[in-house]
Amino acid sequence: xxxxxxxxxxxxxxxxxxxxxxxxxxxxxxxxxxxxxxxxxxxxxxxxxxxxxxxxxxxxxxxxxxxxxxxxxxxxxxxxxxxxxxxxxxxxxxxxxxxxxxxxxxxxxx
Amino acid sequence: xxxxxxxxxxxxxxxxxxxxxxxxxxxxxxxxxxxxxxxxxxxxxxxxxxxxxxxxxxxxxxxxxxxxxxxxxxxxxxxxxxxxxxxxxxxxxxxxxxxxxxxxxxxxxxx
Numbered sequence: 001x002x003x004x005x006x007x008x009x010x011x012x013x014x015x016x017x018x019x020x021x022x023x024x025x026x027x028x029x030x031x032x033x034x035x036x037x038x039x040x041x042x043x044x045x046x047x048x049x050x051x052x053x054x055x056x057x058x059x060x061x062x063x064x065x066x067x068x069x070x071x072x073x074x075x076x077x078x079x080x081x082x083x084x085x086x087x088x089x090x091x092x093x094x095x096x097x098x099x100x101x102x103x104x105x106x107x108x109x110x
Numbered sequence: 111x112x113x114x115x116x117x118x119x120x121x122x123x124x125x126x127x128x129x130x131x132x133x134x135x136x137x138x139x140x141x142x143x144x145x146x147x148x149x150x151x152x153x154x155x156x157x158x159x160x161x162x163x164x165x166x167x168x169x170x171x172x173x174x175x176x177x178x179x180x181x182x183x184x185x186x187x188x189x190x191x192x193x194x195x196x197x198x199x200x201x202x203x204x205x206x207x208x209x210x211x212x213x214x215x216x217x218x219x220x221x
Contacts, residue, residue, distance in 0.1 A: 004152075034209065043200055043215045044153065088152055095166055096141065096207050100152030 006101035023089030114213035135203030
């Protein structure tokens with residue numbers, strides 16, 4: 001059974017701080033890794049994808065991948081109250097099927 | 111450029127009934143995947159369609175079936191509805207093995 005694990009949270013950070021979200025996965029054959037943001041009552045929105053070890057930056061978001069440790073993370077710099085949402089980690093083993101974690105709820109307070 | 115669209119937005123059915131959900135992929139996408147998301151959980155993969163064929167399937171019973179049309183749009187059918195089928199049903203489209211983009215979802219309530 002391929003699994004993706006996330007801390008359910010909530011993770012509470014003050015406005016302007018760095019939020020760090022973590023995810024581990026069980027299948028060493030996993031090739032593609034994604035972070036989706038989901039606001040309450042809405043559908044998931046893709047915010048980052050990463051395919052190779054290291055860091056990938058896009059605006060205030062940085063995704064980090066370590067395949068040896070089977071670990072992927074998302075950093076959100078200068079967190080804003082509008083970043084408050086559930087962040088879903090998803091992994092693709094190249095069968096094009098996404099396996100999701102249960103999500104981490106992030107709360108950014110003013 | 112229209113994104114992924116789904117219909118209907120909400121649906122209420124009773125146990126034993128059948129339901130059909132519809133999805134139109136993002137322009138340029140040829141693959142449609144369906145997911146079920148229960149409250150407080152991550153989306154669970156139901157199946158995926160490519161070139162009008164079911165390419166792979168998750169751990170869902172045969173009551174869940176689907177179809178893809180020549181214009182790449184897709185339907186998800188669920189027969190003999192159970193209370194446990196109440197969930198948000200998400201359609202995601204992609205091109206080949208690239209990133210998947212989700213539609214707004216259909217909220218199904220089974221009474």
